[in-house]
Amino acid sequence: MDDITLEAIKAAQQQIAGQIIHTPVLDLRQTGLEELLPKSSNAVMKLELFQKAGSFKARGNLLSVQALTPDQRAAGVTAASGGNHALALAWAAQAAGTSAKIAIPKTADPIRIDGCRALGAELVLCDDIHEVFSVMEQIADTEGRSVVHPFEGYNMSLGAATCGAEMFEDTANLDVVILPVGGGGLISGMSKALKLLNPSIEIFGVEPYGADSMFRSFQSSTPERLDKVETIADSLGSPTALPYSYELTRENVTDIARVTDDELRATMRLMNSALKLMVEPACAASLTGALGPLKEHCAGKNIGLLACGANISRDRFMGLVG
Known part of the structure; x- marks a missing residue:
């Protein structure tokens, strides 16, 4: 695959400008939070x-759909997802005038399932996250969808790089950036961009113990x-690491830390x-890392965190934290 360069990132930013939101960065000095952060640190969170x-x-997803040929757009797209990717692809496909047929676990938050359907996507409900990937391949083979x-x-890593x-x-002046890890699309792209812009930035990933494919890949030096995947953080519940995103992550990330589901609940x-903020478990992962396994390392440093998404219903949220 093509390499991600500063020129490619700039071109991608220009391509999607006005179609996505330049999201804000929040200074984390709120009462009840500031005193819990690493000692003498300054932390910000991109929302x-x-x-x-x-x-x-x-x-x-927007970059991926816009890269399709006219014939590919006519045939439509497919994907496997725990929910957030499905919503984003449904949105991007609708914006591009193509159709989406997506495999998603039947246990996904109803707000995600309903949201995909409202955006015009056809869903295939599957028993678990392992099955969704095989169903995705079946859809591609039988229907010719991309x-x-x-x-x-x-394009997924390049989107994250933007x-x-x-x-x-x-x-300004970030020393450490802590990012959530599911399959690796987010951390691979963001870490590449940040390292290109400032090679001295340290980047850490955070995974749940029950979905630690990237941690294990770092240990064995292969995807x-x-x-089995067992975590409340369904958006981080990829059953596998794969070569392209793994290699980018291995190249630019210092290490992967792991957190428990109970730690994620506490941060939620x-x-x-x-x-x-009412966030899903994956959205709490960066801050959980800063407050837990990476806290001592981050003392006295300028820390960047990412709130990656919040597609969660009130009922699901209360069921997890109540």
Whole structure:
């Protein structure tokens, strides 16, 4: 695949300008939060949860759909998703005038399922996250639809790179950036952009213990596949790491930290009380890393965090944190 360069990132930013939201960066000095952060640190959070379709994935999906040939647009697109990718692809497909047929777990938050259908996507409900990927391939084979993979691909990583470039543009003197990790589409692109713009920035990923394919891949130096995914952070629940996103991540990321579901729940409560945000578990991962396994390392540093998405219903949120 093509390499991600500063020129490519700038061109992608110009291509999607006006179609996505340049999301804000929040200074994390709120009462109830500031005192919990690493000692003598300054932390900011880029609020990608306010992005089109509710997550950072709008960027890569828009680039992916716009790259289709006329024949490919006529045939439509397909994908596998825990929900956020599905919403973003449904939105991008509708904007481009093409159709989307997406495999999604039947356990996905109803707000995601209903949202996809409202955007005109056809859904195939599957038993689990493993099945959605095989169903995606079946749809592509039988219907000729183009696969827009949830994390593996140049345009998905390039879309995330535009988010990294925005963070760098809006935030001065970052020492450390902490990012959530699902399959690796987000961290691969954001880390590449940030390292191109400032090679001295340290970048860490955060995964749930129950979906730690990238952590295991870092340990073995090859993309790993999980036999089982078990975490409340369904948006981070990829069963596998794959070569392109893994290699970009390995090239630019210092290490991967892991957090428990209970730690994610605690951060969801904290973001709700201190920031007045109702976020999904994946959206709490960056801050959880800063407050937990990476706290000592981040003392005295300028920290960048990402709130990656918040497609969660009130019922699901309360069920997780109540």
